[in-house]
Amino acid sequence: MFDINLLQDIISSEITKLQIKNEPKELYDPMRYAMESGGKRIRPALVLASCNLFTEEVGHAIPLALAFEIFHNFTLLHDDIMDNSPIRRNRPTVHVKWNPNIAILSGDAMMIKAYELLSKVPDKHFKPIFDLFNKTALEVCEGQQYDMNFETQKNVTESEYLNMIKLKTSVLIAACLKAGATIGGADDTSGDLLYDFGLNMGIAFQLQDDLLDTYAKTSEFGKKNGNDIITGKKTFLLINALEKSNPELKTELNGLIGNKSIPDEIKIKQVIEIYNKLHIKELTENKIQEYYFSAMKSIEKLTVKEEKKHVLMTFAEQIINRKK
Amino acid sequence: MFDINLLQDIISSEITKLQIKNEPKELYDPMRYAMESGGKRIRPALVLASCNLFTEEVGHAIPLALAFEIFHNFTLLHDDIMDNSPIRRNRPTVHVKWNPNIAILSGDAMMIKAYELLSKVPDKHFKPIFDLFNKTALEVCEGQQYDMNFETQKNVTESEYLNMIKLKTSVLIAACLKAGATIGGADDTSGDLLYDFGLNMGIAFQLQDDLLDTYAKTSEFGKKNGNDIITGKKTFLLINALEKSNPELKTELNGLIGNKSIPDEIKIKQVIEIYNKLHIKELTENKIQEYYFSAMKSIEKLTVKEEKKHVLMTFAEQIINRKK
Numbered sequence: 001m002f003d004i005n006l007l008q009d010i011i012s013s014e015i016t017k018l019q020i021k022n023e024p025k026e027l028y029d030p031m032r033y034a035m036e037s038g039g040k041r042i043r044p045a046l047v048l049a050s051c052n053l054f055t056e057e058v059g060h061a062i063p064l065a066l067a068f069e070i071f072h073n074f075t076l077l078h079d080d081i082m083d084n085s086p087i088r089r090n091r092p093t094v095h096v097k098w099n100p101n102i103a104i105l106s107g108d109a110m111m112i113k114a115y116e117l118l119s120k121v122p123d124k125h126f127k128p129i130f131d132l133f134n135k136t137a138l139e140v141c142e143g144q145q146y147d148m149n150f151e152t153q154k155n156v157t158e159s160e161y162l163n164m165i166k167l168k169t170s171v172l173i174a175a176c177l178k179a180g181a182t183i184g185g186a187d188d189t190s191g192d193l194l195y196d197f198g199l200n201m202g203i204a205f206q207l208q209d210d211l212l213d214t215y216a217k218t219s220e221f222g223k224k225n226g227n228d229i230i231t232g233k234k235t236f237l238l239i240n241a242l243e244k245s246n247p248e249l250k251t252e253l254n255g256l257i258g259n260k261s262i263p264d265e266i267k268i269k270q271v272i273e274i275y276n277k278l279h280i281k282e283l284t285e286n287k288i289q290e291y292y293f294s295a296m297k298s299i300e301k302l303t304v305k306e307e308k309k310h311v312l313m314t315f316a317e318q319i320i321n322r323k324k
Numbered sequence: 325m326f327d328i329n330l331l332q333d334i335i336s337s338e339i340t341k342l343q344i345k346n347e348p349k350e351l352y353d354p355m356r357y358a359m360e361s362g363g364k365r366i367r368p369a370l371v372l373a374s375c376n377l378f379t380e381e382v383g384h385a386i387p388l389a390l391a392f393e394i395f396h397n398f399t400l401l402h403d404d405i406m407d408n409s410p411i412r413r414n415r416p417t418v419h420v421k422w423n424p425n426i427a428i429l430s431g432d433a434m435m436i437k438a439y440e441l442l443s444k445v446p447d448k449h450f451k452p453i454f455d456l457f458n459k460t461a462l463e464v465c466e467g468q469q470y471d472m473n474f475e476t477q478k479n480v481t482e483s484e485y486l487n488m489i490k491l492k493t494s495v496l497i498a499a500c501l502k503a504g505a506t507i508g509g510a511d512d513t514s515g516d517l518l519y520d521f522g523l524n525m526g527i528a529f530q531l532q533d534d535l536l537d538t539y540a541k542t543s544e545f546g547k548k549n550g551n552d553i554i555t556g557k558k559t560f561l562l563i564n565a566l567e568k569s570n571p572e573l574k575t576e577l578n579g580l581i582g583n584k585s586i587p588d589e590i591k592i593k594q595v596i597e598i599y600n601k602l603h604i605k606e607l608t609e610n611k612i613q614e615y616y617f618s619a620m621k622s623i624e625k626l627t628v629k630e631e632k633k634h635v636l637m638t639f640a641e642q643i644i645n646r647k648k
Contacts (some may be wrong), residue, residue, distance in 0.1 A: 027465060108432075119455055
């Protein structure tokens, strides 16, 4: 039985062994750069952890785990072009270090590379995993499109927002867990329970992200907080604050968010004051707990030895307790 | 036995039946737009034609044919962003009609959609086709990267150019033929012969394109010729002209190509005069014939009934005799 940290290390080591061609270097150097730039390797580690619930032989799940990790990094690469993000994991993004055309094309090549690795999944498990992978990949695109739409969409409801983060973030985590289970020989019921666990934890993870951006202690969070407030991002916090405000407060909040002439520090302070008045922090924490409990219920129903469940339970606790 | 035109019609009809979701519309409308914008449907027709060499039941090859067509249209969509092309098939390109972000993302979704269709290939033929598809898709990206590199690369040799068009254009045509054969139940030797046929015809097709851009009669070609000369594109013609020029002529030719102050008509006329002096037209025609003969040799070696071969032979003749 392997814990998540060990599995993350296994993945990191496997990534350095990935066979990526050299020529043309403008195509493959960015791929190597994107894959070797670190990150927490959570998705592939979850593939292996989920597989490990059902078998001690996790080695044959490594190409599958890598396929998910490459796909995830491909989405980051293209998202960074679309969001015009200059930095990812403390390094210039590919479209900045090279150029947008190279970022588009090397991203495309990464997606194909993910499918190439998928091809190493043993025949008897291939088909359901391939179908799940395709369905999930398309949903991730849908999530990214909704996310872009929300930038200019005037009213975003809580349920629209939750659906967006489900598509953009959760379904991939859920698919990693389900595919890992499948390759480990799990029955369909177990696969579905793990999918639900991933879906709920993925949403909890994103809500925790929203919460930390505004409420983390700066030193622990590692980056300045309040960034979502400054950019006016429609997070779970803002959407709920607007929902719960009376007309006057709503006008005040919208005015604050849209006002570019107020100094950042003051804007953050005043928005947080409104959030506090409306108990947005507690509301978000409760919502995270809800998703966490739903996730835990799926794990409880799993018919694997209790000690095996600890890996995923610890992972879930880390997510909701993380401070950065 | 079906002829190519009939197969193209079958494909066009199948494309209108493609199940493409509606929401989010910014993701799926461009996909529908790109797929319904016409084009010659050569690649999917070749999948079916190749399958039809070995079986009369070509219906089960339709999803495979569509997968190749969607993949091809995805590459056009992303290439158009990279090349900053405003028009494709007489309509605004996706990145112009919508915006570059939508074009990137809907292109990504199209590639996934291609894999979704691939999933309908019968199990017993799936694996070799999937591996060929992945290998080919990656090569197409390599070809596009070389093509972009050549824009700023000072010297491009004939063999570098031929390798680029092989990757960018031919391998996909070759893969369509080979995959069609595989799904039709062909043996490996036949599949390889058809692959070689496609490889040679793909190169012949692209060289014919280069030739027509400069030498087509304008009324037949449908667009003004000399475009490659105006943009200074490193075509088979220019690369060979530079290769064959003595130092003085080379300086003159480079000067002409790089000179932005000469009126287009005069530039075209003078470059063509140099080409004529160096017999570039004949040299290109001979090269096309060479590839055509190699392609025909592969067809001759095929162990299928002679009458069945006519579909592909007619297709090949049409390519080298086309005037536009």
